[in-house]
Amino acid sequence: GRQGVALKHTPAAPPEGQAHPGKANAGQDAQTAGGNAGEFACQGISSLADLLADRAANVHPPLYFLFLKVWTSIAGTSAFSVRFLSVWSNTLLVPAAYTFARRWISRRTAKLATLLVAFFPLYVIYSQEARVYALLPLTYLALLTLMRRLTHGARTHLSSWLLLAAVETIGLYLHYVFIFPIVYANVVLLLTCRRAGELPRWAVSQGLVLLLLIPWIAAVIPNLPSVVDMINAPFVEPLPLDYFACLLWTFQWSGLTAGVGYAPIRWAVLILGLLITAGLSLLALDGRTRRPAFRLLADWLAPLSGAILMWKANPLSHPRYIAIFTVALLLLVTYLLDRLSVRPAGAPLAFLLALSLLATTVLSLRAYFFDHRFAKDDTRGVAARLSDRAGPGDLILVPPEDWSVPYYYNGPARIEMVWPDEAWKRLGLLTRRGQTVFLVDYYRASLDPAGLIPFGLEAAGSLVDRWGFKGLFVRVYRLDRPVTPPSLKPTGVRFGPLQLTGVWIEQNAAADTALSIALRWQPIEPTDVPLGAGLRIRGDEGWTWAAIDGWLLDSRGNPTDRWTPGREITTYHLLPLPPGTPPLTYTITLGLYHMEEGKIEPLDLVDEAGNPQGQSLGLGTVSLGQPLGLKVGADRALLWDTPVEIARGLLLEGASLDRETVSSGQPIYVTLCWRAVAPPPTPITAELVIEQQGEILVAVAEPVGGRYPVDRWAPGQTVVEHRRLVIPPTAASGTAVVVLRVGERHLDLGSVQISTAEHRFELPPMGHNFYVRFDDVAELLGYDLVSAEVAAGNPVTITLYWRALEGATQADYTIFTHILAEDGRLVGQHDGPPAEGARPTRGWIAGEIIVDRHVMIFREPYAGPARIEVGLYNALTLERVATEKGETFALLPTTLTVR
Numbered sequence: 012g013r014q015g016v017a018l019k020h021t022p023a024a025p026p027e028g029q030a031h032p033g034k035a036n037a038g039q040d041a042q043t044a045g046g047n048a049g050e051f052a053c054q055g056i057s058s059l060a061d062l063l064a065d066r067a068a069n070v071h072p073p074l075y076f077l078f079l080k081v082w083t084s085i086a087g088t089s090a091f092s093v094r095f096l097s098v099w100s101n102t103l104l105v106p107a108a109y110t111f112a113r114r115w116i117s118r119r120t121a122k123l124a125t126l127l128v129a130f131f132p133l134y135v136i137y138s139q140e141a142r143v144y145a146l147l148p149l150t151y152l153a154l155l156t157l158m159r160r161l162t163h164g165a166r167t168h169l170s171s172w173l174l175l176a177a178v179e180t181i182g183l184y185l186h187y188v189f190i191f192p193i194v195y196a197n198v199v200l201l202l203t204c205r206r207a208g209e210l211p212r213w214a215v216s217q218g219l220v221l222l223l224l225i226p227w228i229a230a231v232i233p234n235l236p237s238v239v240d241m242i243n244a245p246f247v248e249p250l251p252l253d254y255f256a257c258l259l260w261t262f263q264w265s266g267l268t269a270g271v272g273y274a275p276i277r278w279a280v281l282i283l284g285l286l287i288t289a290g291l292s293l294l295a296l297d298g299r300t301r302r303p304a305f306r307l308l309a310d311w312l313a314p315l316s317g318a319i320l321m322w323k324a325n326p327l328s329h330p331r332y333i334a335i336f337t338v339a340l341l342l343l344v345t346y347l348l349d350r351l352s353v354r355p356a357g358a359p360l361a362f363l364l365a366l367s368l369l370a371t372t373v374l375s376l377r378a379y380f381f382d383h384r385f386a387k388d389d390t391r392g393v394a395a396r397l398s399d400r401a402g403p404g405d406l407i408l409v410p411p412e413d414w415s416v417p418y419y420y421n422g423p424a425r426i427e428m429v430w431p432d433e434a435w436k437r438l439g440l441l442t443r444r445g446q447t448v449f450l451v452d453y454y455r456a457s458l459d460p461a462g463l464i465p466f467g468l469e470a471a472g473s474l475v476d477r478w479g480f481k482g483l484f485v486r487v488y489r490l491d492r493p494v495t496p497p498s499l500k501p502t503g504v505r506f507g508p509l510q511l512t513g514v515w516i517e518q519n520a521a522a523d524t525a526l527s528i529a530l531r532w533q534p535i536e537p538t539d540v541p542l543g544a545g546l547r548i549r550g551d552e553g554w555t556w557a558a559i560d561g562w563l564l565d566s567r568g569n570p571t572d573r574w575t576p577g578r579e580i581t582t583y584h585l586l587p588l589p590p591g592t593p594p595l596t597y598t599i600t601l602g603l604y605h606m607e608e609g610k611i612e613p614l615d616l617v618d619e620a621g622n623p624q625g626q627s628l629g630l631g632t633v634s635l636g637q638p639l640g641l642k643v644g645a646d647r648a649l650l651w652d653t654p655v656e657i658a659r660g661l662l663l664e665g666a667s668l669d670r671e672t673v674s675s676g677q678p679i680y681v682t683l684c685w686r687a688v689a690p691p692p693t694p695i696t697a698e699l700v701i702e703q704q705g706e707i708l709v710a711v712a713e714p715v716g717g718r719y720p721v722d723r724w725a726p727g728q729t730v731v732e733h734r735r736l737v738i739p740p741t742a743a744s745g746t747a748v749v750v751l752r753v754g755e756r757h758l759d760l761g762s763v764q765i766s767t768a769e770h771r772f773e774l775p776p777m778g779h780n781f782y783v784r785f786d787d788v789a790e791l792l793g794y795d796l797v798s799a800e801v802a803a804g805n806p807v808t809i810t811l812y813w814r815a816l817e818g819a820t821q822a823d824y825t826i827f828t829h830i831l832a833e834d835g836r837l838v839g840q841h842d843g844p845p846a847e848g849a850r851p852t853r854g855w856i857a858g859e860i861i862v863d864r865h866v867m868i869f870r871e872p873y874a875g876p877a878r879i880e881v882g883l884y885n886a887l888t889l890e891r892v893a894t895e896k897g898e899t900f901a902l903l904p905t906t907l908t909v910r
Contacts, residue, residue, distance in 0.1 A: 063230065072227060074184035075143040090141070097145035101138045104149050105129050108338060111152055115159045116303065116346055123345035127368065131341060132375035133266035133334055143185055144331050148338040150182045151192050155310055155339065158196050162203040172216040179216075180223045188332045191317035195309075255322070260284060262330040263337050265375035267385055273378060279371040286364045290347040293357055300350050307346055310339035344368070388453065388482025394419035396478060396485070397449055405447045410458045416451055424449070431459045431566050438467050438494035448472075448488045455482070460568030466583035467494040470517055470527040475641055497529040499581070504628055506603040507614045508536045509563075509571065512579060516633050522594040523638035526586040528630070530601070532563065534576040540605045541570035542614065546584055547600045548633070551718075553887060554680055554733035556597065557586045563603075591684060591731030593719035594637050599630040622837045623870075625889050638728065649684050649731075657697070657753045660689035661721060664729070668749060672764040675740045676820070676854015679763060681749055683732040685715060687724040694720040695753065699734055703747040703765070709736045715753075738765055740820065740854045768850055770859045777812055783901040785883055785892045787818035788852070791901055792860075794881075800908045803874045807839065807907070811863040811881060815855035823886040824852040828865040829900075830907065831878045838877065839869040844886070852883075877907040 062076055079096060086092040108128045112121035128134065137145045157175045161167050179196075182189030200213055250258070254271070261271040261280050270276040291308065294300040315336045348364060351357030378385045394416050401407055401424035409416045411428045420426060429437045442448065448468055452459075459465075465486065468474075472490035499513030513531030520526050528546060545560045563571050565580045574580060603614040615623035650665040657663045662685065669680040681699055698712035714720045716730050724730060736749075744767045751758045777793035784790045795810040809828055823844070830839030844851050845863045855861065867879075882900040883892040891899035 071143075072184045072187065074181065075146065075186075078146075079141075093141040094139060097140055097142065098138045100145040100149055101134045104134065104145075104152070104338065107149060107152050108342070111156055112342060112345065114156075116307075116342065117349060120342070120345050120349040123348050124342055127341050127345055128338070130372055130376075131337075132372055132379065133263065133337055135376060136266035136379055137331070137334060142331075144334045147182070147186060147189065147335040150178060150185060150189070151314075151335050152338050153178045154182065154192055154196055158199055161200060167204070167209060167212070169212060172212045173219070176216040176219040176223070179220045183220075183224060184227065186332075186335075188318060188321070188335060191314040191321075192335065194317060195313040198313075199309075259319075259330055259333060263333055263340060264371050265378070267375060267378060268330060269385060270375065270378065273384070276371070276374050276378065279367065279374055283364075283367040283371055286360065286367055287344060287347065290351055290357070290360055290364060293354075293360065294347065294350055304343070304346060304350075307339060307343035311336050311343055383481075386481055388415075389480040390415035390483065391419050392480045393451060393478075393483050393485060394421070396480075397424070397451075398422035401449055402447070405449065406441055407449045407451065408464065409451045410453065412458075429464060431461065431463050434459075434463050434467060435494070435496040438464070442468075442471065442490055442493045444490060444492050446490045448490060450486045450488065451483060452486075453483055461564050461566045462583050462585065463566065466527055466529070466585060467496075469525050469585055470497065471495070473521055473524040473639060473641065475639075497527075499529055499531050505535065505617050505619075506628075507542075507617065508534060508538045509542065509603065510535050511601075511628070513581075514630050516599055516631055518634060519636040520588075520633075521637065521639045521641070522588055522592045522635040523590060523641050525588060526557070526599075526633060526635075528584045528586065528599065529581055530584065531579055531581045532574075533579045534571070534574045536576055538571045538574070540607075541572050543604050543606075544582070544584070545602045545604065546586055547602075548586055548588075548597045549600060550595070550597055550733065552680075552733055552735045553678070554735070556592055556733075557588050559584060559586050588635070589731070591729045592635065592638075593716065593730055593732075594635045595718055596632050596634045598632055601628045601630050602626055623840065625842075627889075637725075640725075640728075649682060654686065655758060657685075657715075657751075657756060657758075658691060658695050660687060660691055661695065661715065662686045662688060663751070663758070666751070666760045668761045668763060670763065672766060673738050674849070674851070674854060675738050675742050675765065675767045676851040678735050678737045678823075678853070679749075681734045681736060681760060683715075683734065683751070685721075685730045685732070687721060687726060687728050687730070689726055690721050690724040690728075692722055694722060698752040699736060700750045700752060701736055701738070701747050701763075702750060703742065703745060708739055708742050708747060711736060737820075737853050740767075740770075740856045742767060768854065770856050771862075772859050774812065774814075774860050775862070779903075779905060781901075781903060784816075784895045785901075786894075787816045788821075788824060788883060788892050789816055789819055789855075789861075790814040791881065794903060796879075796905055799905055800910065803872065803909050804869055806869075807867040807879075809865055809867065809879065809881075811865070813845070813861040813863055815852075815857055815859050815861060817857050819852045819855040819857070822852070824883045824892065825886045826863060826865065827880075827882055827884065827900075828867055829880045830867055830869070831880060832873060833876050838871055838873040839867045841865040841867045874909050877909055879903045879905065879907065 059080070062080060063073060079093065082096055083092060086095065105125055105128050109121045109125040112124040134145070134148070154175075157171060157178060160171050161175065175196075179189075179193050182193065197213075197217065204210070204213060257277070258268070258271045261277060262268055264280045264283060265276050267273075267276070270280075291304060294304045315333060318332055318336070321332075344364070348361050351361035351364070397407055397416070398421045401422050403423040405424040407416070407420070407424050407426045408429055409426060411430050413428075417426050425441075427437070427441055429441075450465060450468060465474075468486075468488040468490070471492050471494045472488050474486055475489045476487035478485040478487070497515035499515045502511055502514050504511045510533045511530060512533050513529075515527075515529040517527040526548060530544070541562050543560055543562045545558065547555050548557045549555050561584075563582050565574065565582075604611045605614070606612070613626040616625050616628050618624055649667055654662040654664040663683065664686050665682075665684040667682045669682070673679050679701075683697075694714040694716075696712050697715045698710060700707055701709040711734065713734070715732075716724070717732055717734075719730065738747075742765050744765055746762050747765050748762050749760045751760055774792060778795040780793045782790065782792060790813065792812045792814055794812065797808050801807050807830060811826065811828070825842055826845055827842045828840065829837055832838045843865065845861055847864065850861050850863070880900040880902050882894075884890060885892075893899055894901060
C-alpha cells in the first residue's frame, strides 16, 4: 500500500491507496505553480522512516528529499530556504559549464556558455522552484565530463570508472528520467572504449551501480503495484505530433509550458530553431567542425529521444524533465556561435543567432516576471482564505500529491488528500452531519476526472459557495449527512454497445443547488468512439430546466472506447439547477451521442432484438425540496433594469420569449421571473395573451407560479416560470404581441413574427393509394416511392400524404418510416416531424392535406427484400398512435428489392 507523510493539522496519515497524476497537458503547470515548495518542505520535516516509506510507494526516488531534509534541518522550512537548493544548483552550473567547455571545446565557447547558462530562462525559472530539476543538469554535465574523459586519451583510470558509477547512481536516485542519459553514455562507451582491460572496468562500474541500487529496488518491489498505478496515469488524448514538438522546443528555451500559446515567444524560438539548423548545416560542411558539432548534438538529442518515447507512453509527463538535457543544447549553441563568428560566411548568421537568443531570453523572462498570464497559481491566496474561513470542525480536501495548500495553510481545520479510487471509504470516515467541507481543485487539471468527490459531497449536502483564484478554485459544501455511496436501482436498458444496468437519482435536493445522478454501465461490445451523455430535467410544460452534457469517463478518465466489455463502470453527474427553479416534480431524461465530423450523432435506444426505441430514455421523476436561499436572483440576461410591481408584494423582475419567429402550430415559451417581497396570502392569476391586430390568438390564465403558487413562497424568494403557448393553425402571417394581464394591469412582454404555411385541401396525384386511419390524429391516404429497387446503402426517399383530423393539434407527433428486413429486423429508418419540421402537427387544420417527405438511411449493410412501415408517436411520451385495427404501425404493400 501507499504510505504518506502527515499533513499539517491532520491527525491521521494519508490514506492507503494510490495517487493519480493530473489530467490534461495544461494541468502540468498546476503542480509546479504557486507553493510548489509545499511537498518538499512537508517531506523535509517528516521523519526519515516516513520519508523513505512515502518515496518507496512513489515513482520519484528519495535522494533529493534526503538532501532537502538535511538542508531544512539547518536552514529551516521557509519557502526561501527550501528553494535555495535550486539556486545553489543552477549557480554551480555556471562555472561547471565553463569548466567543461574550456576543457573539451574551447575558451571562447566556455565564455559564451557561461553567459548563456547564467541568463538561460529555464534555469532562472527553475531556480525559483523547490524541485530536483535544477540539480539534474549539473549531474548530467558531470556524466558528460566522465564520458569525455573515458573516451579520450590513451589510458583510463579505475577512479574514472568508479566516478562514473557514482554519478549514475546519484542520477537515478535523483530522478528515474536519468536512465536515458545513462543508456546514452553507456552506448557511447561501449562503442568507443575497446582498449584491453576497459570492458571489464565498464562491467564492474555498471555492476556497482546495480549493487548500489539494490536497497531502493528492494524498497520499491513491495510497493510495485502502487508505482505502476502512478505511472499508468488517467487517460488523456495524445498530443498531436506537431504541437508536441513545438511544446518541447518552446519550453526548452522559455521555461514556460504556456509559452507555446504566446505568439512572440513561439515565433522567437521558431526563428531560433531555423538559425541553429542553418548553423549546423554550415559547420557540417567542414570536417574540422563536423565531428564536435554532431557530438554535442548527440549529447542533447540522443537522451531526449528516449524521453520522447516516455511521453508517448504517458502524455502526462511534464516537459520540465527535458531540463536535464538542455545543458548539452546550450553547449551546442555556444559552439555554433564560436565557430560561425570566426568565418566570414558565418559571421552574419552568428550575429542573427545571438540576436535571436537575446530576444528569446528577454521575452521569456519578461513573461515570467511581469505578465499576469504566466503568474503562478495563487495557492497562497487559497491558503489565506481557508485560514480565515475554515473552523476547527471543518474539512479541507486538496488534490492528491499537491502539498502547496497544506504548506501555506495556517488554521485549525483538518486537511486531507483523498484518492478517487477510495473516495467512498475515506469520505465516509472523514465527513459528518453539519460539517463544512472545502474542496480545492485546479481549473486546468483535475485528479478526479470522473467527478466522484464533488458528486459525493453534493449528494450528502449542498454547494453553498465557490471561490475563484488564479489557477485554482474552492467549492464550499455544507453536509446534511456523512458521504455514502449511492444505492443504484437495477435496470436493463441498452444504448447501442452500452447496457445501462443501474440508476440513482437524488430525491428532495434543494431547488437552488444541484441534482446528483449516478449511472452504472456495462459495455456489451467494444466501442470505437468516445460516447457522451446528455441529461435533462424537464417540467410538465415541456421546458428543459437544466441540462448537462459530457463524455462518459471511468474513474481514471478513460472514455468509452477504452472500456473493457463486461466490466461495470459507474459514472457520476451533477445537474446544476438554475436560480428560481420551483420545488416541484420533474422528469429526468438521458440520451447518448458521439461526435462525427464535428456534428452530434445521437445513439438509439434499442430493444433486445436491436430495434431502435427512440433516442431518449426517461430515467424517472424527481421531487425537489424547498430552496435554501443560496442563489439570489435569476439569470442577469433575463432581468429588467427596473422591476414592475404586478400586485402588492409581488414583483415581475424580468421576462423573455424563447424565439423571435414562430410558425403556426409551433409553441413559444414565455419566461417570467417573479420575486416575492412579501408573498400575497392567496394565489394570484396571471393571463398570457398573444394578440394580432386586436385579435386574441391565444389566452392562457394560470396562477402565478403555476403548481407552486405565491402563498407557498418565502419572503424575498425568486421564482421563474416557463409558460407554453401554441400558435393556432388559423393564425395569419405577421407580427403578434405577447401581453401579461394581472387584474387590470396589462404589460407588453415583447413581439413575435408569425409565419404560416399554405393549407392545402385538395389531394395531389399519388403513386400509390393506401388508406389507414391513426386514431383521431391523421389519415394516411397514400405514398410516393421513387423506385422499388434500391442499391444497397443508398438512401430511400418516400413521400407520405396525410389528411389531418381533429386530434392532430393535441400533441407534437413524430412520423416514423422504417425499412424492415425479410425477418422483420429494422435495417433503415427516418423519424422526424412532418415535412422535415416545416409542418408540425399542432399547426394542422382538420381536413387539410400534408405532403410529408422522408429520406430513410440504412443502419447496417443489407441486401434482399424489404418492407416499409410507417406511423406516428407522441414526441414527448414516445407513445405510438394506434390504427383502427389496434396496430401501432401501417405496413406498406410495396416490397423493396435491395441489391
